[in-house]
Amino acid sequence: MRTRSFLEYTISRRHNRRRSRQQQEAVTLIPDPIPMADDRPMAEQLQAPTGGFESAIVVPPINAQNFELKSSLINLVQNRIFRGGNDEEPHAHIRHFESITNNQRYPDVPNTTIKLLLFPFSLDGVAKTWLDKEPPNSILTWDDLVSKFINFFFPPSKC
Known part of the structure; x- marks a missing residue:
């Protein structure tokens, strides 16, 4: 089935130079098909893409009923933010972070x-940018996160 009209051109050619009569030959040219537009409604096509923005950290499923992180715990963690500056020690940040989180107990979590x-x-800052730039779903365990964090902010060349 042709979706576009085709064009016919007449091209004159001389088959024999000795003859003065020109023979006419019809050549049919079919233009390359143009891909059809998306079948989605215009409002849907104009929406910003929402896929591909998964977090680098994969959190395992939680089987506990009514589990939520308390805002007081989040505030406690945010009292000592790691920004990724040269004067900050990533090992000390991990030790401080673990001292806070090791005291928290939730049943079935x-x-x-x-x-x-x-x-x-x-x-925050450079450290937050580092985590955002990690490939989606690339950090599966706490040990994996610590390893990537320390290797980025305290590479072996600093030892």
Whole structure:
């Protein structure tokens, strides 16, 4: 099925130079098909994309009933923010963060899950940008997060 009209052109050619009569030959040119527009409604096409913005940290499913992080715990973590400056020590930040989170107990919620949930609240500036630039779903465990954090802010070359 043709969706566009095709064009016919007549091209004159000389098959034999000795003859003065020109033979006419019809050539049909079909233009390249243009891809059809998206079938979605215009309002949907104009919306900003929402996919591909997953967090780097994968938090395991929580089986506890009515689990929520208390705002007081988040405020406690945010009292000592790591910004990623040269004068900040990433090892000290991890030690301080673990001292806060190790004292928190929730039934049916592993402590490492609480750490993974809270850690983004302890970052700002360059450190927050580092976490945002990590590939989606690339941090699966607390040990993985600590390893990537320390290697970025305290690389082996500083030892």
